[in-house]
Amino acid sequence: MKNLVFFTGSGISKESGLKTFRDSDGLWESYPIMEVASLEGWNKNPALVLDFYNERRNQLLQAKPNSAHIDIACLEEKFNINIITQNVDDLHERAGSSSVIHLHGELLKSRSVIDSSLIYSCTSDLRLGDVNEFNHQLRPHIVWFGEKVPLMEESIEIAITSDIFVVVGTSLQVYPAAGILEYLPKNHPVFYIDPNPEIVPAFRKFSNAKIIPVCATLGLKTLIKNLNNLN
Numbered sequence: 001m002k003n004l005v006f007f008t009g010s011g012i013s014k015e016s017g018l019k020t021f022r023d024s025d026g027l028w029e030s031y032p033i034m035e036v037a038s039l040e041g042w043n044k045n046p047a048l049v050l051d052f053y054n055e056r057r058n059q060l061l062q063a064k065p066n067s068a069h070i071d072i073a074c075l076e077e078k079f080n081i082n083i084i085t086q087n088v089d090d091l092h093e094r095a096g097s098s099s100v101i102h103l104h105g106e107l108l109k110s111r112s113v114i115d116s117s118l119i120y121s122c123t124s125d126l127r128l129g130d131v132n133e134f135n136h137q138l139r140p141h142i143v144w145f146g147e148k149v150p151l152m153e154e155s156i157e158i159a160i161t162s163d164i165f166v167v168v169g170t171s172l173q174v175y176p177a178a179g180i181l182e183y184l185p186k187n188h189p190v191f192y193i194d195p196n197p198e199i200v201p202a203f204r205k206f207s208n209a210k211i212i213p214v215c216a217t218l219g220l221k222t223l224i225k226n227l228n229n230l231n
Contacts, residue, residue, distance in 0.1 A: 010169060058125075088142055112132050
């Protein structure tokens with residue numbers, strides 16, 4: 001079976017009711033980025049940061065995978081599927097996908113502020129004073145701006161083994177994540193699903209790219225038709 005790698009962003013989860021960050025009504029309009037998504041913001045006002053992610057977590061627990069998530073999971077019947085996602089939700093997993101890398105962390109997990117390898121399940125509100133067995137304060141298991149993306153190298157290795165690379169619901173403007181495209185050869189088969197695709201320099205190099213300028217749920221239907229024609 002061919003190796004099919006999906007690179008997904010907030011646009012795929014938007015249709016499940018989860019707010020994106022960069023839309024006109026997105027999360028960054030209500031919350032200054034550096035106050036809730038940086039180590040500096042955490043050190044300045046950890047309670048605000050915890051409240052922000054508690055709200056996101058509660059929203060996620062009410063959300064359900066949409067047909068785009070489900071269609072990707074169903075493609076495992078015909079392809080070796082790997083998902084590299086910028087999203088911190090678990091909708092790919094709940095849809096049935098078996099191989100998902102979360103570049104920016106996971107909302108339903110927490111970790112020690114002292115030792116980032118100490119990671120825990122987190123399905124309820126996280127507060128100041130919530131500690132682990134070593135009396136370390138717990139923080140969201142999220143990669144904040146300025147922090148290293150620990151799974152970047154593994155993601156690049158997976159991307160370059162793909163036979164087909166599919167971008168879904170991302171502006172391709174968040175680095176270093178979007179830099180994955182730079183490791184693919186210019187003749188690599190690439191699909192880009194997004195209602196407002198950003199044709200960034202890293203994408204322009206591809207001579208064999210197909211843009212599907214619609215939302216994720218509709219775009220996956222079109223992708224599946226294209227993949228069937230390739231077989």
